[in-house]
Amino acid sequence: MPRPRTGRAIAAVRCARWSSACARAGSRRPARHDRCHGHRLDRRPDRGLAVIPIRPAGSGGVLAAPGAGLAGAAPGVSEPPPLALYVHLPWCIRKCPYCDFNSHEFRDGDSPPEDRYVDALIADLESALPSVWGRSVQTVFIGGGTPSLFSPEAIERLLAAVRARLRLAPGAEVTMEANPGTFEAARFRGYAQAGVTRLSIGVQSFSNDALAALGRIHDAGQARRAIETAIDAFETFNIDLMYALPGQSLDALRADLREALAFAPPHLSVYHLTLEPNTLFARRPPPLPDDDLAADMQALVEDETGAAGLRHYEVSAYAREGHRCRHNLNYWQFGDYLGIGAGAHGKLSFHDRIVREARLRHPRAYMSGALDSGAIEVSRTLAAAELPFEFMLNALRLLDGVPAALFVERTGLSLAAISRELQRAADRGLLDPDPTVIRATPLGMRFLNDLIEGFLRD
Ligand SMILES: C[S@@+](CC[C@H](N)C(=O)[O-])C[C@H]1O[C@@H](n2cnc3c(N)ncnc32)[C@H](O)[C@@H]1O
Numbered sequence: 001m002p003r004p005r006t007g008r009a010i011a012a013v014r015c016a017r018w019s020s021a022c023a024r025a026g027s028r029r030p031a032r033h034d035r036c037h038g039h040r041l042d043r044r045p046d047r048g049l050a051v052i053p054i055r056p057a058g059s060g061g062v063l064a065a066p067g068a069g070l071a072g073a074a075p076g077v078s079e080p081p082p083l084a085l086y087v088h089l090p091w092c093i094r095k096c097p098y099c100d101f102n103s104h105e106f107r108d109g110d111s112p113p114e115d116r117y118v119d120a121l122i123a124d125l126e127s128a129l130p131s132v133w134g135r136s137v138q139t140v141f142i143g144g145g146t147p148s149l150f151s152p153e154a155i156e157r158l159l160a161a162v163r164a165r166l167r168l169a170p171g172a173e174v175t176m177e178a179n180p181g182t183f184e185a186a187r188f189r190g191y192a193q194a195g196v197t198r199l200s201i202g203v204q205s206f207s208n209d210a211l212a213a214l215g216r217i218h219d220a221g222q223a224r225r226a227i228e229t230a231i232d233a234f235e236t237f238n239i240d241l242m243y244a245l246p247g248q249s250l251d252a253l254r255a256d257l258r259e260a261l262a263f264a265p266p267h268l269s270v271y272h273l274t275l276e277p278n279t280l281f282a283r284r285p286p287p288l289p290d291d292d293l294a295a296d297m298q299a300l301v302e303d304e305t306g307a308a309g310l311r312h313y314e315v316s317a318y319a320r321e322g323h324r325c326r327h328n329l330n331y332w333q334f335g336d337y338l339g340i341g342a343g344a345h346g347k348l349s350f351h352d353r354i355v356r357e358a359r360l361r362h363p364r365a366y367m368s369g370a371l372d373s374g375a376i377e378v379s380r381t382l383a384a385a386e387l388p389f390e391f392m393l394n395a396l397r398l399l400d401g402v403p404a405a406l407f408v409e410r411t412g413l414s415l416a417a418i419s420r421e422l423q424r425a426a427d428r429g430l431l432d433p434d435p436t437v438i439r440a441t442p443l444g445m446r447f448l449n450d451l452i453e454g455f456l457r458d
């Protein structure tokens with residue numbers, strides 16, 4: 001089968017980092033719908049949540065008619081979906097030139113104010129308890145920023161506080177992100193003892209030249225040592241790689257993939273490097289592979305991971321059997337999540353509404369808010385007309401798609417409300433015509449942005 005070679009196809013592939021990132025602040029480019037569940041809320045979650053207004057479709061629709069039933073607020077759900085917890089730790093040693101996450105270099109002292117920040121997280125969690133009363137938490141994700149800047153003691157205090165206030169499901173997945181530049185074996189073991197079950201390591205590349213071009217604080221040797229320790233210390237782990245790097249060749253990417261796969265990672269995330277607005281790379285773009293080369297790179301990622309026994313299950317995610325990231329799957333299946341920490345986002349479903357929230361974005365403002373008057377900057381009830389797009393933005397990233405019934409369960413809308421859009425996408429060959437699933441075809445996967453935009457209401 002010929003490889004896609006158009007810019008549009010690449011644009012779909014670029015819709016990449018949408019995962020645990022979902023609950024961190026920050027997608028600044030709604031048009032591309034990249035990562036961060038903040039997609040519809042952003043672009044600056046800290047400045048209010050509705051940059052792309054989606055107007056309700058008018059009033060007085062008949063629920064069963066195509067496209068109707070979408071006036072006014074979201075109807076709410078009869079059964080709340082699974083609940084996850086996202087915790088954002090917003091500091092990094094140095095800001096990478098491509099990164100638009102809510103991450104801040106700490107300037108006052110040698111380390112972030114972890115005691116005060118954990119106090120703030122606990123206060124934030126306490127205030128959020130009434131909104132999740134009686135529900136158990138299936139997964140926890142500690143993301144950043146660079147969470148591995150925090151000491152094992154701070155992570156232990158945080159997780160103990162979470163366990164004391166929320167019911168963690170038996171066998172809950174607890175992921176934490178780590179930068180190899182903060183690697184120390186004893187520290188990693190300390191995180192595992194504190195209850196972290198899954199370490200996600202930001203390796204990006206095993207080429208020292210590529211790491212330098214990306215402004216990373218670590219070299220390949222530190223990345224290798226971090227992975228070796230993670231293999232011993234944690235139940236499971238993930239390696240993050242990026243491709244289409246400045247000056248990268250196909251052979252260089254092959255070498256990165258082979259080295260990563262030689263560690264037999266249960267999970268591998270491979271992100272197409274994107275130039276995000278308001279980053280150093282956007283202001284001074286480095287020389288990047290052209291679209292054709294980037295398409296060949298994507299194909300190479302699929303071939304190499306497949307040959308190593310990893311299954312491609314989401315735009316940028318590859319896993320062995322039993323090691324898909326449960327936390328991210330919950331986002332992609334339009335589950336609920338409570339997001340605490342600077343700039344974190346949340347989505348919570350109730351019997352009469354579905355609400356999105358965002359916390360204050362700047363760490364200082366967040367800490368004072370959480371410890372004093374409250375840390376929520378925005379809380380917004382979703383309009384019914386927003387839900388089809390929101391749902392598809394997540395679900396269509398999964399290569400297996402989702403059962404059609406999940407749309408009804410998670411949005412409270414009927415399938416009839418989107419029958420026209422479903423039919424149109426199937427007619428264009430972008431969506432599987434099987435009425436029991438919602439799944440992109442291979443063509444739909446290549447033109448994912450087009451497919452998802454078909455569910456936008458104006
Ligand atoms: C929060 S970081 C992981 C932990 C840690 N901060 C680090 O960088 O090592 C999440 C991942 O997003 C990916 N990422 C960040 N900015 C990106 C960009 N502009 N394009 C593609 N991937 C990006 C990187 O692979 C990174 O490991």
Ligand code: SF4
Pocket residue numbers: 091092094095096099100101103144145146179202
């Ligand atoms: S270490 Fe990670 S979060 Fe921090 S600036 Fe770099 S990519 Fe962004």
